[in-house]
Amino acid sequence: MKIRLTVNGESREADVWAGESLLTALRDTLELPGSKNACEQGECGSCSVLLDGDLVCSCLVLAAQADGHEVTTVEGLRSEDGLHRVQQAFVEAGAVQCGFCTPGLVVATAALLERVPSPSDDVIREELSGNLCRCTGYAKIFDAVRLAASRA
Amino acid sequence: MSTTRPQTELQLGRVGDPATRHDATPKVTGEFAYSSDLNAAGMLWGVTVRSPHAHAKIVELDISQAVRLPGVHAVLTHGDVPGQKTYGLEFADQPVLAAERVRYYGEPVALVAAEEPEQARRAAAAVRVEYELLEPVVDMERATEQPPLHPDRPTMAHGYREDDRPNVVRHLVIRHGDPDADGDVTVSGVYDVGIQDQAFLGPESGLAVPDGEGGVDIYVATQWLHVDRDQVAPCLGLPPEQVRIHLAGVGGAFGGREDLSMQIHGALLALHTKRPVKIVYNREESFFGHVHRHPARIWCEHRATRAGELVNVQMRILLDGGAYASSSTAVTSNAACFAIGPYKVANALIESTCVYTNNPPCGAMRGFGAVQTCFATEAQMDLLATELGIDPVELRLLNALEPGDALPTGQVVRGSLPTREVIRRAAALPLPDEEPLPRDPLRLPGGAGNTTTGEGVRRGVGFALGFKNICYSEGFDDFCTARVQLGADGSAVVHSAAAEVGQGVAGVILQVARTELGTDDVALAPHTTAAVGSAGSASASRMTWMAAGAVRDACRAALEERERSGGEVDVERVYRHPRTTPLDAETGQITGERAHVALAVAAMRVVVEVDVELGLTRVVWIGTAQDVGKALNPLAVEGQIEGGTAQGLGLALMEEIVTRDGEILNASFTDYLLPTTLDMPPVDIALVEVPEPDAPYGVKGVGEPPTVVSTAAILSAMRTATGRPLTRVPVRPDDICL
Numbered sequence: 008m009k010i011r012l013t014v015n016g017e018s019r020e021a022d023v024w025a026g027e028s029l030l031t032a033l034r035d036t037l038e039l040p041g042s043k044n045a046c047e048q049g050e051c052g053s054c055s056v057l058l059d060g061d062l063v064c065s066c067l068v069l070a071a072q073a074d075g076h077e078v079t080t081v082e083g084l085r086s087e088d089g090l091h092r093v094q095q096a097f098v099e100a101g102a103v104q105c106g107f108c109t110p111g112l113v114v115a116t117a118a119l120l121e122r123v124p125s126p127s128d129d130v131i132r133e134e135l136s137g138n139l140c141r142c143t144g145y146a147k148i149f150d151a152v153r154l155a156a157s158r159a
Numbered sequence: 160m161s162t163t164r165p166q167t168e169l170q171l172g173r174v175g176d177p178a179t180r181h182d183a184t185p186k187v188t189g190e191f192a193y194s195s196d197l198n199a200a201g202m203l204w205g206v207t208v209r210s211p212h213a214h215a216k217i218v219e220l221d222i223s224q225a226v227r228l229p230g231v232h233a234v235l236t237h238g239d240v241p242g243q244k245t246y247g248l249e250f251a252d253q254p255v256l257a258a259e260r261v262r263y264y265g266e267p268v269a270l271v272a273a274e275e276p277e278q279a280r281r282a283a284a285a286v287r288v289e290y291e292l293l294e295p296v297v298d299m300e301r302a303t304e305q306p307p308l309h310p311d312r313p314t315m316a317h318g319y320r321e322d323d324r325p326n327v328v329r330h331l332v333i334r335h336g337d338p339d340a341d342g343d344v345t346v347s348g349v350y351d352v353g354i355q356d357q358a359f360l361g362p363e364s365g366l367a368v369p370d371g372e373g374g375v376d377i378y379v380a381t382q383w384l385h386v387d388r389d390q391v392a393p394c395l396g397l398p399p400e401q402v403r404i405h406l407a408g409v410g411g412a413f414g415g416r417e418d419l420s421m422q423i424h425g426a427l428l429a430l431h432t433k434r435p436v437k438i439v440y441n442r443e444e445s446f447f448g449h450v451h452r453h454p455a456r457i458w459c460e461h462r463a464t465r466a467g468e469l470v471n472v473q474m475r476i477l478l479d480g481g482a483y484a485s486s487s488t489a490v491t492s493n494a495a496c497f498a499i500g501p502y503k504v505a506n507a508l509i510e511s512t513c514v515y516t517n518n519p520p521c522g523a524m525r526g527f528g529a530v531q532t533c534f535a536t537e538a539q540m541d542l543l544a545t546e547l548g549i550d551p552v553e554l555r556l557l558n559a560l561e562p563g564d565a566l567p568t569g570q571v572v573r574g575s576l577p578t579r580e581v582i583r584r585a586a587a588l589p590l591p592d593e594e595p596l597p598r599d600p601l602r603l604p605g606g607a608g609n610t611t612t613g614e615g616v617r618r619g620v621g622f623a624l625g626f627k628n629i630c631y632s633e634g635f636d637d638f639c640t641a642r643v644q645l646g647a648d649g650s651a652v653v654h655s656a657a658a659e660v661g662q663g664v665a666g667v668i669l670q671v672a673r674t675e676l677g678t679d680d681v682a683l684a685p686h687t688t689a690a691v692g693s694a695g696s697a698s699a700s701r702m703t704w705m706a707a708g709a710v711r712d713a714c715r716a717a718l719e720e721r722e723r724s725g726g727e728v729d730v731e732r733v734y735r736h737p738r739t740t741p742l743d744a745e746t747g748q749i750t751g752e753r754a755h756v757a758l759a760v761a762a763m764r765v766v767v768e769v770d771v772e773l774g775l776t777r778v779v780w781i782g783t784a785q786d787v788g789k790a791l792n793p794l795a796v797e798g799q800i801e802g803g804t805a806q807g808l809g810l811a812l813m814e815e816i817v818t819r820d821g822e823i824l825n826a827s828f829t830d831y832l833l834p835t836t837l838d839m840p841p842v843d844i845a846l847v848e849v850p851e852p853d854a855p856y857g858v859k860g861v862g863e864p865p866t867v868v869s870t871a872a873i874l875s876a877m878r879t880a881t882g883r884p885l886t887r888v889p890v891r892p893d894d895i896c897l
Binding site for chain 1: 359797806828835837
């Protein structure tokens with residue numbers, strides 16, 4: 008089936024099958040492999056994208072459900088001026104190791120700071136608890152979130 | 160696959176600087192290409208058919224239906240492996256594809272390549288395999304009395320202690336001093352460790368591309384490119400130079416990528432179909448796709464004087480190696496050699512045995528045998544402290560192993576080992592204040608639940624030491640190669656096959672090259688077997704040490720060469736650490752100056768809160784001091800310590816592969832739990848820098864000690880909180896409900 012959606016501000020069309028996830032469509036059809044597939048069960052958050060501004064696991068959304076909607080992936084955060092402040096903070100704080108969780112965490116953090124510009128540590132912990140990271144132990148990720156928040 | 164140029168706007172960094180990662184920008188933008196992100200024109204998708212039984216005979220294998228399905232280009236079985244039929248990291252005991260028998264749940268039996276992933280999966284489901292079930296060997300204590308899973312005994316006659324019992328992978332005995340020596344007090348215990356998974360986030364994946372001349376290029380996430388090549392080529396029936404392994408983006412490793420996953424399978428399909436073939440495991444398959452941390456049972460008896468001096472330590476360690484050898488022989492040795500921790504003991508008897516079973520194959524995982532024994536031996540030290548009425552930190556200081564003292568193997572500590580300093584620094588880290596109740600349920604054990612207002616919460620403080628070797632051991636001829644090209648314009652390109660798995664070795668290589676060459680104009684070429692010799696494995700906390708040595712030497716040689724000849728220079732150098740020798744097969748004593756290259760110690764202090772009504776635990780705070788030699792990049796070192804600590808926390812509280820008759824019951828992130836942001840507390844870190852004399856810049860590997868110590872330290876705090884012995888990890892809610 009054909010779907011039409013807006014991805015990172017651009018109108019796109021994709022030919023998907025009924026059971027295809029938005030994540031698979033983004034990665035394999037729309038050539039946007041930035042969103043990662045690590046569990047395909049909505050447990051790890053590596054595939055986090057914004058669907059009409061809401062944070063979702065794209066592995067749990069059917070591609071067909073995104074028909075007519077707006078999707079922002081990690082590739083869409085960077086502007087012509089450079090990195091998004093969350094991306095820049097992740098780089099500077101040392102919040103990236105293997106980086107497989109990073110796209111999801113960057114999108115989740117950007118979404119958090121849109122809603123809560125200056126989150127407390129407890130709020131950061133709760134809001135990012137759906138994003139698994141196996142390398143960092145999260146400490147430098149918290150540093151990055153605080154750094155990005157401080158630069159609003 | 161282009162040469163990665165460091166970002167000029169970031170802090171580039173020389174040795175000792177807190178440099179930002181050279182690959183951080185492509186990783187935060189989503190542009191970094193992981194092994195699962197690769198594509199090639201005309202690419203097919205490969206899928207692996209796996210055994211649904213832990214132990215069975217293959218009676219019949221019928222691919223006739225599968226090959227006829229739409230889009231299918233190949234269905235391959237054991238008979239299609241053109242070269243050597245088995246492979247393995249140290250012993251070639253594992254079939255590329257199972258022939259007459261399967262020995263573990265999830266063992267590869269056949270391969271399919273098709274145009275679309277869904278077509279490949281359907282064809283895999285259409286491969287008909289008739290099995291005759293065999294009694295699985297699943298109890299490691301009974302394995303040595305059951306029929307052998309490998310009657311040809313692949314790990315025997317390699318210089319290890321001879322052992323006639325069936326299913327023994329390795330049996331090591333370390334006899335030190337007088338094993339009958341008595342103390343004034345004795346404490347004993349039996350400790351159990353469950354199977355932990357590396358759970359790297361990027362599942363096994365790669366792309367195999369035929370070169371049109373009979374050879375193949377494999378782009379894959381791995382830890383050691385050259386040893387992959389040396390296992391793949393014989394199975395394909397090709398000379399090594401026709402198999403080129405290129406490092407694709409690696410989504411974490413932690414030991415789980417030491418063994419092969421899709422490498423041979425992808426290459427077989429690619430050479431057979433003459434098309435590029437991509438294989439990507441999903442999360443469930445990833446649980447079958449790599450080896451795990453050995454589950455263990457450890458019996459301990461510690462004898463000491465009334466004053467607290469250890470007199471005699473006896474430990475019997477049993478490890479379940481699962482179906483194939485992998486690196487189990489080395490894990491067996493590591494578990495034994497560091498079993499008693501960084502303590503001076505005149506007498507010891509340590510027996511370490513690993514057995515084959517039909518459980519999931521086990522091999523390397525961060526800590527490599529030392530995690531299991533640290534948990535046991537540190538529990539014993541706490542017991543002893545209680546028995547003697549001595550402060551647990553004082554007891555550890557009293558027995559601390561320092562340079563000049565001997566290990567139970569007879570090896571005298573010659574390098575840096577600031578055990579007392581590490582203990583004192585960790586013990587001096589200030590504890591957080593107790594938090595009053597009631598409070599936000601987010602800050603109670605269990606997190607967001609609103610079941611309680613904290614009436615059952617008990618606070619406990621714990622302490623532990625972790626101890627492990629750095630680099631490979633027991634006479635292994637370990638080396639690391641680096642190649643440096645200097646351009647006429649002053650620019651430099653470094654070639655290294657050192658696997659960047661997320662730990663940051665690529666950054667270290669650049670820092671070393673910038674330091675040695677005195678320029679920031681340094682690029683790192685792609686990691687590949689095609690352009691440079693072996694770097695050895697990103698394992699054993701060795702990669703930073705070895706790569707730093709090789710790159711330093713190659714840079715210095717390149718500068719000398721340019722001094723001599725002028726113009727462009729291209730030199731390759733091989734670095735070796737001081738040689739080690741094997742342990743005596745009968746006594747477990749050293750046969751030369753040393754069996755291990757260097758040692759590292761970490762101390763950790765932990766505060767927990769246990770809700771003894773709900774059986775839930777909150778780790779409130781962790782403070783740690785670690786012996787790092789010299790921090791080449793303090794930011795990256797902290798990241799290793801924080802991340803390594805989290806993996807130990809996972810083993811303490813939640814991570815376990817659950818099996819029934821060898822079948823994995825929880826192969827998903829829904830059922831295999833990993834620490835989240837809600838589980839990890841802040842970690843206060845003190846770096847103790849006493850340079851290692853044998854290492855470049857005085858460096859020591861830093862990745863493993865935090866994982867070794869944190870499980871033990873968290874359990875220590877939980878025992879204080881609950882008063883329970885807690886002899887098994889991960890701890891279950893039932894264990895801590897009072």
